[in-house]
Amino acid sequence: MRQATVYIDSEALQYNLNRVKQLAPHSKIVSMVKANAYGHGVKDCLAALSATDAFGVACLEEALEIRQLGYTQPITLIEGVFSEDEMTQVIEQKLECVVHQNQQIEWLITHKERYNALGLKVWVKLNSGMNRLGFKATEIIEVIQRLKSHDFTCVLTMHFANADSDHPLNEQQKNQFLQVKQACEPILASCCNSAAIYKYPELHFDFVRPGIMLYGATPFADQNVHALDLKPVMSFEAEIIALNKIQANECVGYGSTFTATQPMNIAIVSIGYGDGYPRAYIKPNFVAINQQLVPMIGRVSMDMIAIDVTHIQAEIGTKVELWGKSRLVDDVAAANGTIGYELLCRLSQRPKRQVT
Ligand SMILES: Cc1ncc(COP(=O)(O)O)c(C=O)c1O
Structure with missing residues (x-):
C-alpha cells in the first residue's frame, strides 16, 4: 500500500496547551480549532484538548460539529454569523459569537427575548487598524453600551495584524484597545493570539486565543518551536x-x-x-x-x-x-x-x- 501518513501526537498537543497555561496563568484559554484544527483533525484534537476552557472556530458549522461530538465547553465564532437564521441558532445553542457589524447587533436584540438570551456572552470586535472586521474606536463604545443595556455580557476583542513582528501598528492597536477598554469598564477582554501570548503578557486579560502554538508550529519568522519550547504535533x-x-x-x-x-x-x-x-x-x-x-x-x-x-x-x-x-x-x-x-x-x- 502507498505510504503517506499524517501522525498526530496527542501528548505534544497537551504539552503545548500546558505551555499556554504557563505563559498566561490567569486567563481562560480559547483553543483555536477552526479549519479542522489547523488541518490536524478536529475530532482527535478536541479529545487531547479536554483541559482547555473553550474552543474558537470560524463559523457555525464548525461549532455545531463540536457540539455533535459531545463537547460542552463554550465556543466562540470568531467571524460571527452570516445570516439571521444563524444568529437564532447561536442563541439557541448558547454559542458565543463575535459581532462586527450593525446588522448582527439588530439580529441579536430581535431574537434575544424569543430564545431567552439573557446574559449571553457576546464578543464585540474592535477594528483597531487591521481593517478586516470590527467597529471603529469611535463607534464601538456606543455599541457596547447598547448591548449592555440589553443585558448581554460583552467581551471586547481585537486581533493584531503584526503580533509576529515589531511593526509600529502594534502600539497603535494596543493603545486603542486599552482606551476603549477603559471607557467600557467593567468589561471582559481578549486580544492575544499565539504571537501576542509570548510578546504581550500585560495584554492577556480574561481570554487568550492560541492557535498555531498549540499545534507546535511557530507564529514568528525568527524563532523556531524549539526556542519557544513547543512540540510539533x-x-x-x-x-x-x-x-x-x-x-x-x-x-x-x-x-x-x-x-x-x-x-x-x-x-x-x-x-x-x-x-x-x-x-x-x-x-x-x-x-x-x-x-x-x-x-x-x-x-x-x-x-x-x-x-x-x-x-x-x-x-x-x-x-x-x-x-x-x-x-x-x-x-x-x-x-x-x-x-x-x-x-x-x-x-x-x-x-x-x-x-x-
Ligand atoms: C481572531 C483570531 N484569534 C486568534 C487566532 C489564532 O491565531 P494564531 O494561530 O496565530 O495563534 C486567529 C487566527 O487566525 C484569529 O483569527
Missing part, C-alpha cells in the same frame, strides 16, 4: 519507493530542472502535491531520514518527489519525514515561500491519519 511521513543511480549530466523529474554534476544515488519518495506537499520550491528544501536532513532535487510531482541519498543509507521502504520533529513544518514553508499555517491547513484527504 503533526508528523507527515512517506516511504522510499524506488532507488536510481544517475550519472553526471542526467536530469531528474518534470521540466528536467535538476542536472547531476557527478554520479549520485537518488531515491523516489511516495509524496507529492496531491497529498498537500508544496511544489513552489523557491529555496533548497530538505526531508529528514533518521533525524538527518536530506536534500530534495528536481520538481515535486503530484505523487512523488526525488531526494539525494548519495551520502546516506537508504532502502526501499525507508521512512521519510516530510515535516515533523526533525524537519520543522515552518522550515518547509520558508523554503516554499509560505507559512507553516498554510501547509498544515491544506493537506489533502489522501494521506492516512493516525493518532498516537
Whole structure:
C-alpha cells in the first residue's frame, strides 16, 4: 500500500496547551480549532484538548460539529454569523459569537427575548487598524453600551495584524484597545493570539486565543518551536519507493530542472502535491531520514518527489519525514515561500491519519 501518513501526537498537543497555561496563568484559554484544527483533525484534537476552557472556530458549522461530538465547553465564532437564521441558532445553542457589524447587533436584540438570551456572552470586535472586521474606536463604545443595556455580557476583542513582528501598528492597536477598554469598564477582554501570548503578557486579560502554538508550529519568522519550547504535533511521513543511480549530466523529474554534476544515488519518495506537499520550491528544501536532513532535487510531482541519498543509507521502504520533529513544518514553508499555517491547513484527504 502507498505510504503517506499524517501522525498526530496527542501528548505534544497537551504539552503545548500546558505551555499556554504557563505563559498566561490567569486567563481562560480559547483553543483555536477552526479549519479542522489547523488541518490536524478536529475530532482527535478536541479529545487531547479536554483541559482547555473553550474552543474558537470560524463559523457555525464548525461549532455545531463540536457540539455533535459531545463537547460542552463554550465556543466562540470568531467571524460571527452570516445570516439571521444563524444568529437564532447561536442563541439557541448558547454559542458565543463575535459581532462586527450593525446588522448582527439588530439580529441579536430581535431574537434575544424569543430564545431567552439573557446574559449571553457576546464578543464585540474592535477594528483597531487591521481593517478586516470590527467597529471603529469611535463607534464601538456606543455599541457596547447598547448591548449592555440589553443585558448581554460583552467581551471586547481585537486581533493584531503584526503580533509576529515589531511593526509600529502594534502600539497603535494596543493603545486603542486599552482606551476603549477603559471607557467600557467593567468589561471582559481578549486580544492575544499565539504571537501576542509570548510578546504581550500585560495584554492577556480574561481570554487568550492560541492557535498555531498549540499545534507546535511557530507564529514568528525568527524563532523556531524549539526556542519557544513547543512540540510539533503533526508528523507527515512517506516511504522510499524506488532507488536510481544517475550519472553526471542526467536530469531528474518534470521540466528536467535538476542536472547531476557527478554520479549520485537518488531515491523516489511516495509524496507529492496531491497529498498537500508544496511544489513552489523557491529555496533548497530538505526531508529528514533518521533525524538527518536530506536534500530534495528536481520538481515535486503530484505523487512523488526525488531526494539525494548519495551520502546516506537508504532502502526501499525507508521512512521519510516530510515535516515533523526533525524537519520543522515552518522550515518547509520558508523554503516554499509560505507559512507553516498554510501547509498544515491544506493537506489533502489522501494521506492516512493516525493518532498516537
Ligand atoms: C481572531 C483570531 N484569534 C486568534 C487566532 C489564532 O491565531 P494564531 O494561530 O496565530 O495563534 C486567529 C487566527 O487566525 C484569529 O483569527
